[in-house]
Amino acid sequence: MKRDINELVAKIRDLEAELEEKLIERRRDLEYKWSHGRAVFSREVKERQRKLKISAGRFFATSGFWEILTSPFIYAVTIPLILLDIFASAFQAVCFRVYGIRQVKRREYVVFDRHRLAYLNVLQKINCTYCAYANGVLAYVQEIASRTEQYWCPIKHAERVKGAHKRYNAFLEYGDVASYPDSLQEQRKVLKAENEDD
The missing domain is CATH 1.20.5 (Single alpha-helices involved in coiled-coils or other helix-helix interfaces)
Structure with a gap:
């Protein structure tokens, strides 16, 4: 099986x-190419993009009343996200060194590049920056948590879990007590071996 x-x-x-x-x-x-780690459009492609840009004023004016009214609630989440980012980074900096686990590279999860798109106005760029940060931090923290779970408790749940991380399928089946001690050590070995792959 x-x-x-x-x-x-x-x-x-x-x-x-x-x-x-x-x-x-x-x-x-x-029509974009990679140059020095960045996506780069040709001048003519950028010009075509600029022609499609909606002004910030028009964008704001055409936004719905409820969208404008709820925006402070959206941006208020920035504070807990920053705290989560700081604490998760500190957690892995300390604990993963002790456990011998490779640290998660934040820059692979928190990516800011949409602000370079010529067809976005300033409000859209702010929104994209927020979404990039929020989703990036959550993905970064999920990877930290998944490595922690693999180290301490690599056991599947009895119930099906939606949105399970990529490590979850290799975890021990729920209730498989006979395999638990060896499986726990094996999961730790696999996790520590990731250090050697870099």
Whole structure:
């Protein structure tokens, strides 16, 4: 049974790699290239984008009343997100060193690049920056939490979990007490071996 699950996980990873190749092809269709770690559009593509830009005033004027009214609630979440970001970073800086676990690279999760898109106005760029930060921090923290879970408690839940992290499928089945001690040590070895892969 475990072999079948491992084979399915391997197939999923292969499909993810194939999907990434298709996304790279799609990016070529959108006419940007990578230069010094950044997506760069040609001058003519940027000019076409600028022609599609809606002014900030028009954007604000066409926003719905409820959208404007709820925006302070959205941006108020920035404070707990910053605190979460700080505490998660401090947690892994201390604990992961002690456990011998590779630290999560924040820059791989919290990415700011949408502000360079010529077709976005200043309000849209602010919104995109907020969303990039919020979703990036949550993904970053989820990866920190998943490594912590793999180290301390790599056991699946009895109930199906929506949105489970990528490590979850390799965890021990719920109630498999006979395999627990060895599986826990094996999960830790796998996690520590990730240090050597870098």
